[in-house]
Amino acid sequence: MRPVAVIGAGKTPFGAFPDLDLRSLAVQAGERCLANGHVTPAQIESFYLGNFAGPAFVGQNHLAPYVSMALGIKGVPATRVEAACASSGSAFFHAWTEVAAGVYDLVMVVGVEKMTSQTTARTTEILASAGDLTGEIRAGSTFPSLFAMIARRHMHDFGTKREHLAAVAVKNHAAGALNPDAHMRKVITVEQALAGKPVADPLNLYDCSLISDGAAAVILAPLERAAEFTDKPVRVLGIGQASDYVALDQKEDITTFPAVRRAGETAYRMAKAGPDDIEFAELHDCFTIAEIIASEDLGFVKRGCGGPYAMEGHTSLKGSRPVNASGGLKSKGHPVGATGVAQIYDLVQQIRCEAGPRQLARHSLALAQNLGGSGATCVVSILGAA
Amino acid sequence: MRTGTVYTETMIHLAAEAFASEAPFQTAIVSFEGGGRVTGRILGDRVAIGDRVAEVELRDGVPFFRKTE
Secondary structure, eight states: OOOEEEEEEEEOOOBOOTTOOHHHHHHHHHHHHHHHTTOOGGGOOEEEEEOSSHHHHTSOOOHHHHHHHHTTOOSSOEEEEOBTBTHHHHHHHHHHHHHHTTSOSOEEEEEEEOOTTSOHHHHHHHHHTTSOTTTTTTTTOOHHHHHHHHHHHHHHHHOOOHHHHHHHHHHHHHHHTTOTTOSOOOOOOHHHHHTSOEEETTEEGGGBOOOOBEEEEEEEEEGGGGGGTOSSOEEEEEEEEEEOOSSGGGOSOTTSOHHHHHHHHHHHHHHTOOGGGOOEEEOOOSBHHHHHHHHHHTTSSOTTOHHHHHHTTTTSTTSSSOBOTTOHHHHTOOOHHHHHHHHHHHHHHHHTTOOGGGOOSOOSEEEEEEEETTTTEEEEEEEEEO | OOEEEEEEEEEESSOOGGGGGGOSEEEEEEEETTSOEEEEEEESSOOOTTOEEEEEEEETTEEEEEEOO
16 A cells, blocks of 8 residues: 555635535635645546535535536546545545555545535434434434434433533634634633523534535645645545444444444554544534544543543643644534545644644644444544654 | 333434424334334333333334333
């Protein structure tokens, strides 16, 4: 396998953009990425699009060539990857395999979702199609309700409290307020986080990530060619993707995600690193409880202790290992198909020391964790300065 | 009539479009006595983890449970 580097990265702001359709968002991120990597469209040899539900949200299918041709990337393999909220993390994984295996040199990955043209009730229904429609969803489950059941059991088994969940929301909003591209740049208090409108007990509105429009893009290349394009290449040191049951009720223990642990172990082994080496991370906080469990499954803290770990400040911007310095899905926003690549973008920005007021002091080795559904897909990537 | 124990539960306030008129309602993952789990709906009294429940009806393949004690 060849060492692989990210040589270019770009994204749109995340938010509600009534004037931008899916393709315009994807093209905007793609063009910024090409410019950032000093790459012309004709140099791209393979193209991946991460997208969860374009066909349901906007009615358009056949999305990969629909976007790549609009970017002027003509004739090359153009492949859409769907893995619920891990769609573009998975697209990134598959793009990496092509470059690492020596099949292609320059591979572009774009992640995109256009969500805000639907009502919240319809969006909730579209998102629920990432669960098992023959069981849990037919019973009326929504994604917030699946994670609410996870939170309830985590509280029962480990004593996790509502205050711990609120601490994650407060922390991520504080970081997101410093991110000019974030959807909701609003500092919130613990009192506000505890008093949010109920969604699915014990989760309220402040435990849930945002419904957003947005896109993000990166270009991968063999490390040996990186200097042709950038003086700030970022190495992909380790990466793993893993899978598990789609239905939550099939899992033996819902307070841990086997796919996260497995993807993490693969990535750590490849990077020859362990949890203690990771200086900062972007963890998939689709719901506050998901960040808490991810910090446990990836070995940042002992099983069951993720709540107190967040509340004690270890994961804040000034903590020992900041988590979601971008604001996370909670504040930055969660256009689901864009999230995996946006996390990579956020790591690249920090590693290149280009994160402005939220720039972290230690920024040379980082991890991104992208989760699909209630844990059926997970992609973990470890990036570092080249 | 299948009986089991509540493994986890939630009260849904914000439902998907198809269920919006029924909210709020409670769903639970129930562990059956003989093994296996299922996601179903709760009728009547609100349940908590560890409560014993019995299946009282099956609507369109969805089991509905009620607290037994």
